[in-house]
Amino acid sequence: MKVTRRQFLKVTGATVASFAVVELGFDMTATASGLKGVRTQGVKPVPTICPYCGAGCGLVVYAKEGAPADGPQLLSVQGDPDNPINRGGACSKGSAMMNLREIYNPETGEQEINPERIWKPRYRAPGSDKWVEKDWDWMLDRIAERFKETRDKYFEHKDENGIIVNRCEALASMGGAALDNEELHLIAKMNRALGMTFVENQARI
Ligand code: SF4
Structure with a gap:
């Protein structure tokens, strides 16, 4: 078998490193489990679902225990090994999910809340070019009002041929991942009961 210089260096390097560790008297099993404990000390793992695409991978968000709710607190996001969909894997986008909340600022060297993140609902009135922050109660009431107005105005019991259709084509529903x-x-x-015909969902899991 032909061995390249790179393969030779890799094999001999790994072998020498293993001998060195054994000769120094390290118990690698104990070291590995000890490290695991240190790595998770003060860390709270929270299982969640990736919000990005229809694969719906399970992720685990690791957060610092006791960190203030309004400050940086995330340590990492990794694929959930217990989730049957992705079994611990995650693509680069899902793995970078913590940037939705927090980013590393290279100027200060600190992790901080992502300034681009929108935390509260925003409303832009018809004809306006300004977004205004609103609270959730106001926003949900407004959505319900608009929904009802639209359905009352556009609901069709029969079509132009007199066939019963009971539909409202002025409303549509889009689901997320x-x-x-x-x-x-x-x-x-719920959508069908309201007569909605245009229903789409990103996820089909
Ligand atoms: S981790 Fe990647 S593949 Fe999985 S749901 Fe998120 S974006 Fe989709």
């Missing part, structure tokens, strides 16, 4: 089968089933039921 974090919704699972059961949630989408309920959302679809």
Whole structure:
């Protein structure tokens, strides 16, 4: 078998390193488990679902225990090994999910809250070019009002041929990647009951 210089250096380097560790009397099993404990001390793992695409991978967010809620607190985001969809894997986008909340500032060398993140609902009135911050109660009431107005105005009981259709083509529904089968089933039921015909979901998991 032909061995390249790179392969030779790799094999001999690894062998020498192993001998060195054994001769120094290290118990690598104990070291590995000890390190695991140190790495997770004061860390809170929180399982979640990646918000980005229809694969719906399970992720685990590692946060500093006791860190202030309004400050940086995330340590890392990794694929959830217990999730049957991705079994611990995650693409680069999902792995970078913590940037949705926090970013590293190279000028200060500190991790900080992402200044681009929008934390509160914003409303832009018809004809206006300004976004105004609103609270969730106001926003949900407004959405419900608009929904009802639109349905009342555009609901059709019969089409132009007199056939019963009971539909409202002025409303549409779009689901996100974090919704699972059961949630989408309920959302679809609600949409159909309202007469909605345009229903789409990103996730089909
Ligand atoms: S980790 Fe990647 S593949 Fe998985 S849901 Fe997120 S974006 Fe999609």
